Amino acid sequence: MSVDVEKLYEQYGPMVLRRCRRMLRNEEEAVDAMHDTFVHVLRRRDQLEVRTPSALLHTIATNTCLDRLRARKRKPEDADDDLLTRIAAAPEVEERAWARIALDRVFAREVVSTRVIATLVLVDGMTWEEVAADVGMSVSGVRKRISTLRAHVAELEGAV
């Protein structure tokens, strides 16, 4: 797929930057994360087969920001922040066991973590169906992955 970088950014950059700002609450980090998000997507531009890039960019931006939150290793500052930080810090064992899901519909070999799914559900308030559509999974698949984190998710929900 041929991609006009400027046009892609012009159309979706503001949305991605706002997403990164909301999650990271740090302008400099948010701008970096926005750049990382586009680089991630554009590196796979030849495999890109998606008609609505906003969902893909939203998912990639979410993952990028979670990685940055995870790297901060700091204490949460408020309730929403706490939830995001705790999602970002979800145990690696769960990540290895369940978090990698093929997104063949969008990218060959692209994956999305359970942490991203948890963020979409718990922070963004997306329904199972909406998450499933965004990440290219079945609804039961989304539910199944989340259910494996039941104890952890219950703890997260308790923090809202």
Next chain:
Amino acid sequence: MSQVPDWKLERYVLGELPADEQLRVRRQLDDDDNERLAALRRSDRTILVQHPPRVVGQALRARLGLQRRAPRSALVALPLLAVAAAALFVTAPRAPYPDAPRVDDAYFGVKGEPALVIHRQLGVDSERLADAQSAAAGDVLQLSYQAMGWPYGVLLSIDGGETVTLHFPLNGQSSALSLEGRMNLEQGYRLDDAPSFERFFFVTAPEPLDVGAVLAAARELASSDDAATAALHLDINNHQTSLILWKAP
């Protein structure tokens, strides 16, 4: 109370919700949502001014190792305007600095050229001016620069009346540049009625610049026949970026 979540409102604005959902959201919008939509559009404009597509695109392509595609319009115009084109945008590394500081990763993540960015005020909005664009007396401009790791710089302009105007640094201050992303100069600049053109230079260097010497070079160039095309003659390691605005008759 608004019920449309942020992510859905973003996609609604982009027209990327499924058709039935797009319609459902449209019917659901209340006054709060409409205010949120207006705020999103304002935010879009602000972000694209703060982080212009050309600058971000350049940074992304650099990280991806991509070349910029030549604009079709430029390819068409080139045979006719070959001489003039050389005058339009001059980036003149007169003596490339071999050990230029690596670019701060905070904004670009890659090394790039220092950038000179000019916006023209249009009421409450602004538009970014391209090189060789027309401008008129009375236009109010916002000058910005992106140092890209070069620690010192001078921003000035010369016009068709041979006048030299210093924009940065002012009041005898240091020529030290901010290295944190794009910096807007504190004061706007109103174009006067000088004829022909206003040409802006962003001179960057690895060492503190002698502002007086740069101004002297600018005066020399301003009084020459190739004021609209040539670079400043400076006997120091420096990098020059220029942008010319042609004055509307």
